[in-house]
Amino acid sequence: xxxxxxxxxxxxxxVSVSTVNRVIHEAGAVRRPTRERVLHAAEKIGFYGxxxxxxxxxxxxxxxxxxxxxxQGGRAFYRDLGEALRRxxxxxxxxxxxxxxxxxxxLSPDNVSNRLTALGTNCESVALVAAEHPLxxxxxxxxxxxxxxxxxxxxxxxxxxxxxxxxxxxxxxxxTAAWAFDKMCxxxxxxxxxxxxHRYRNQELNESxxxxxxxxxxxxxxxxxxxxxxxxxxVAREMTEQLFAEHxxxxxxxxxxxxxxxxxxxxxxxxxxxxxxxxGYELIEPTRSGLIDGSLTMVISHPxxxxxxxxxxxxxxxxxxxxxxxxLTVNLGFEIYTSENV
Numbered sequence: 239x240x241x242x243x244x245x246x247x248x249x250x251x252x253v254s255v256s257t258v259n260r261v262i263h264e265a266g267a268v269r270r271p272t273r274e275r276v277l278h279a280a281e282k283i284g285f286y287g288x289x290x291x292x293x294x295x296x297x298x299x300x301x302x303x304x305x306x307x308x309x310q311g312g313r314a315f316y317r318d319l320g321e322a323l324r325r326x327x328x329x330x331x332x333x334x335x336x337x338x339x340x341x342x343x344x345l346s347p348d349n350v351s352n353r354l355t356a357l358g359t360n361c362e363s364v365a366l367v368a369a370e371h372p373l374x375x376x377x378x379x380x381x382x383x384x385x386x387x388x389x390x391x392x393x394x395x396x397x398x399x400x401x402x403x404x405x406x407x408x409x410x411x412x413x414t415a416a417w418a419f420d421k422m423c424x425x426x427x428x429x430x431x432x433x434x435x436h437r438y439r440n441q442e443l444n445e446s447x448x449x450x451x452x453x454x455x456x457x458x459x460x461x462x463x464x465x466x467x468x469x470x471x472x473v474a475r476e477m478t479e480q481l482f483a484e485h486x487x488x489x490x491x492x493x494x495x496x497x498x499x500x501x502x503x504x505x506x507x508x509x510x511x512x513x514x515x516x517x518g519y520e521l522i523e524p525t526r527s528g529l530i531d532g533s534l535t536m537v538i539s540h541p542x543x544x545x546x547x548x549x550x551x552x553x554x555x556x557x558x559x560x561x562x563x564x565x566l567t568v569n570l571g572f573e574i575y576t577s578e579n580v
Contacts, residue, residue, distance in 0.1 A: 412447025434495025469496030
């Protein structure tokens, strides 16, 4: 059987021969639906120039220069998120993504704002994980004025301009954690609360939702004042040991911020009473181990792959619509893990 010709391909795709030639040699001059129709027809009839069509279409795709600032790459959650974001950028189908991804060890407001400003000079849309601070807000506004949309990732951020957001509904996260204590603790008692840094709005909203549940249901629990870990495992361990020393009958611990490895180490060493309930944040190897050995009762986690894909998609949408179109907000559903489903 003679191999299919360009004329055969044109007939199969329902387009002219000249259109097929443009798809092969200058795909950017052809509308995307037409390009895809020709490509599908070429695959169907076994056209000999399929590879040339695929390369031409690939080369014609719109390029998106995106920037993302994450926190310390040594922390398992951000390391895993960085890998997921790179995969999502490679697999993004509606254009080519040139991703500039940075991990920041220095989380001081001036360094975050400086790195954000630098990233915005080379990128068309940016996202970052950061604590609220006037310097960061000012850097965000500076980028927005230059036409570069900005989105908060995991933790919502505010500025005078419209700031997007991709992450969880953190108020619901807090209420879900509270529900877990209410249902799993054998009797009401004192619950300790650890936060990383009050300037992270996701953690503030977690605590707000947590307290609102107990106010609404008036279940007899006593919520202790939150202690800050400053995202440090060593501080988290110290704070957890302090809670056990000052409140030996504590019935539970809500670990809402960073430093969970330190908190888990303290729980293991302090050996709380039977029925003690602990709820943490993010499924990473240390929390998975905690669920398995019983030092952690439940984990509320971002859906990592969905978070990465939605971040890339939202940055592209923001770029295309421009900063004057308003902030794009994506609230993801969260995942819940116990020892029975890890």
